[in-house]
Amino acid sequence: MKNPIDFSFIFNKLLKNSSCIEDFIVHEVLHILLDSEEFTSKAYFDSKSIHLKAPSLIHKLPCGSEHITRQYMLGSMDTPEGSYEDNARVMHLILDQLGYITKEKRQKLSTEKFVCWLGDQLTMNRIRGIFYFWCQDSNSFDRGDGSIAVFGWMHMCMAWENGLHKQYLDSEKGYGLQRAFILLNRWDLVNSSTKGSFHEQFPCTLWQVMEAHIHALWIDVGGVAKLEDLRCCNGGEQQKMQPDQELIQVIMFLCDVLHYFVLTRGMKHGDVDLMEAMLPFALLRFIGGRNSHYTGEILELMQGLAKEWPEDLANFVREHCWLMNTSGKPDEFIEADRIMEEGIKDIKVTHPSKGPKIDWKYLKKLHPIIPLIRIIAEHVEHEFQTFTRYKKHTTPHDIKGIHLLQKTFTSSEANLHKYIPN
Structure with missing residues (x-):
């Protein structure tokens, strides 16, 4: 109580971590293009470009037998x-x-x-x-x-998912998540739930919606008719492409879900420093979403790591808890x-x-x-070999859904990725 973290501490953490997290977000957007069925990175002439390599993990936990x-x-x-x-x-x-x-x-x-x-x-x-x-x-x-x-962290991510669901659900006539659930025939996702398979299906569907948006943006920013036409660009040009005049709702949605998927990918690869770097962003997300429970939990964790716990205890929490x-x-x-x-x-x-x-x-x-x-x-x-799991977010069945969403988002009726004055 005598030495609490304050706003300036949190803000400085945000500034310090932003550039690193942005590198992971940029790679996530590249990753979606390179792994798409239409682009097929294996056939891409510049697939070995240093610009397309994943950023190095900050602090990866040891693995092996x-x-x-x-x-x-x-x-x-x-x-x-x-x-x-x-x-x-x-x-x-x-x-x-x-x-x-x-x-x-x-x-x-x-x-x-x-x-x-x-x-x-x-x-x-x-x-x-x-x-x-x-x-x-x-x-x-x-x-x-x-x-x-x-x-x-699993329960924290579930709370994050509930916040994204609440913020971007929209209506049946809009172009938010509810429209996507209807197009993909996933009516059970319209209402969030802590029971059943909601928190297994929702992240997969969220990824499909994000992938459809980003595919459409690559086509729009690249000025091409289809993703495979981007193969004529080299790796440096691919990395520099930046959309700049899309509707603010799409930009905000993509920023929010990309943060979420950068965190989940970091957890999958055991990068505990990336997880810690995401704490200030998660804190602002829960404050904005009026989730006082996880706002308090993240403040408690940041206080312990930065101010209260001895270094060996802080490292034990990061590496073993x-x-x-x-x-x-x-x-x-x-x-x-x-x-x-x-x-x-x-x-x-x-x-x-x-x-x-x-x-x-x-x-x-x-x-x-x-x-x-x-x-x-x-x-x-x-x-x-009685049971197999897919190693990617999407499956062949999901690709049809991504194409359907992409077609909907880029239709003349929706026109979500074009700047329209007034």
């Missing part, structure tokens, strides 16, 4: 989480499962270590509330002095809270336990071996 994250699930507990008292009980039971049962072990924990608690925003809010209620207790363990609350890698591959980093949610899905959906003799004692014994079951299942899938 020796850096695979191993998950140790705790036994499920028959404990509600409806009140602060319930959540406090859950925290104590978790420490019990980790072996901190005796007074001596808890004393040693509270005087020698920090414990990072990770989860969604509601969980973090409850944990901070518990610390507030405990602050007058007589010893450091009871006060929770060594406990750090860290929000999960934000992302995990269960495969060891360089482009398969996953948000830590997504791994937690996948564990919950395994418990409730993939490997549900049923029968008359199933009780909490049995579940507490069974659930810790679910990560092993998952590893065996993935090994079988890999060996027999």
Whole structure:
């Protein structure tokens, strides 16, 4: 409280990080052209140009077989989480499962270590509330002095997606996201939801809308009839093309979604410094969207990283609490809270336990071996090629949708990418 971050600190962070993030945004726009079916970068004469290379990652987490994250699930507990008292009980039971049962072990924990608690925003809010209620207790363990609350980036991205959905939904007759959902026959995306597959389908559809806009802009700025005509330009010319007179709504939409996808791509490749660089931009997004919960969470994180935590603790939070890698591959980093949610899905959906003799004692014994079951299942899938995933945002089926959106955006009725006076 005596040394808080202020507006000038946040603004200086924005200025410092802007040029770096702009490089990633420029590459994202180039990436969309070079990977398009019409342009086909493999046939492009200047595909090796230094202008078309991706910017170097700022701080990439190590990967490889020796850096695979191993998950140790705790036994499920028959404990509600409806009140602060319930959540406090859950925290104590978790420490019990980790072996901190005796007074001596808890004393040693509270005087020698920090414990990072990770989860969604509601969980973090409850944990901070518990610390507030405990602050007058007589010893450091009871006060929770060594406990750090860290929000999960997957849940933060979900809140970001909800903000984009709310801001750009528009009406059926407009040219916002709702029109795109109707054209692509994705009516279930018209209303945002925390349940079901909304937060799996919405980012993919958002990417298609962005890709359609950027394809149309490349054609407009390049003064050509189709994307493949741009292959006559060299890499330096491709990188310098900049649209400048489009409608402000399209410009604002593309700026916002490009920031979002730069962040998600950075997370996928394990670039924790890029994630940290995006925090001021995310902060302004949540302030503008009146999301007070994640405004507070980001301020708390920035305060901890910049002002409060020792350097080794700040590095531990960056390198071990934000992302995990269960495969060891360089482009398969996953948000830590997504791994937690996948564990919950395994418990409730993939490997549900049923029968008359199933009780909490049995579940507490069974659930810790679910990560092993998952590893065996993935090994079988890999060996027999029973399941494949696309490596790109778009699939052959999606390309038809992008063409449809592109045609709609560039129609004489819409004319979204032309400057029209008055």
